Amino acid sequence: MSVGDTQKHLPLEAMHEEAGARFGAFAGWHMPLTYPTGVMKEHLHTREKAGLFDISHMQLFTVEGAEAAAFLSRACPLDAAGLGEGKSKYTVLLNERAGIIDDLIVTRLGAERFMVVANAGNAAKDEARLISVADGFAVTVTPLERVFLALQGPEAEGVLIGAGLDLSDLTFMTAAEPRQDWFATRSGYTGEDGFEIALPLGEAQAFAEKILADERAQWIGLAARDSLRLEAGLCLHGQDIDETTDPASAAILWAIPKRLREEGGFIGADALRRIIAEGAKERRVGLKPEGRQPVRSGVRLMNEEGKTVGRVTSGGFGPSAGHPVAMGYVTTALTDAGTPLLAEVRGNRVPVHVHSLPFTPHRYRKG
Helix, strand or coil: CCCCCCCEECCCHHHHHHCCCEEEEECCEEEEEECCCCHHHHHHHHHHCEEEEECCCCEEEEEECCCHHHHHHHHCCCCHHHCCCCEEEEEEEECCCCCEEEEEEEEEEECCEEEEEECHHHHHHHHHHHHHHHCCCCCEEEEECCEEEEEECCCHHHHHHHCCCCCCCCCCCEEECCCCCCEEECCCCCCCCEEEEEECHHHHHHHHHHHHCCCCEEECCHHHHHHHHHHCCCCCECCCECCCCCCCCCCCHHHCCHHHHHHCCCCCHHHHHHHHHHCCCEEEEEEEECCCCCCCCCCEEECCCCCEEEEEEEEEEECCCCEEEEEEEEEHHHCCCCCEEEEEECCEEEEEEEECCCCCCCCCCCC
């Protein structure tokens, strides 16, 4: 690590260097962006075979104690008590205005034990928030130090079995603790079938090497992770959702059970009920630019009269879709698929249409 280097480094960084990774900064971490084959081939390899992602920048927390479920149901719009053992749930951490502090995956590991997976850039903020909310509950919140790997793609299960880890009993959004201090869930951030596996630092390199010994698996960088999740219509916190957006505007109300929307006592509940009753002023949608030119985050969206009606939050080229793909927010009246818009790109107006999400079908193993 060079003098003045304030970035955090992945425990397996030497493996990425040996694989020829090109690195860049992301959420305070020194992360592999691409490998020698390039982002297009990495993306398609994941869709066709199995891509291995080092996601150790993400933060895991254990939540344990007699009131663990009650605590999580206060911190998030989540029925933690009703979550079955070994089941995972996508949820959000909200502020009092129903703004999204972070999006999380919560898994029940036992009667009084849960695992929470948080995003890298929000780890410190999430930890402070959870500890603050935990005050008064019989619960402990503990950040874990683990290597976290995601193996994604149609060949992921077979590759894992070959590496000595059989998780074939899991289905989408279920989890297990296959070994001491290991945590595995059948989920991911690509729209493909796959797994996320957290394991102790001392066991991680040997396990990664076993996976990569299979010709169906290869390292995939952050750039392809972004294009994969964008095609799958999945949000990136800090870009598509943040504390200025709420679950209704972000089109993720599906993650909050209807009963909780109406009666839940989670932080931000009153504000969210008010937003739902009044109707969100804007909503997240998919966007398909005409032609081959991608539209990027921050680009202004206009109606045909030239009036600003929204903004692009994520955009790029979709290698599997075969055309540029984007997401953004538009005025609620303009959210129907096919609605024509204009994106202002370097002084030019690029025709864009609202597009249903996802751009490529999800292929989760649901049972």
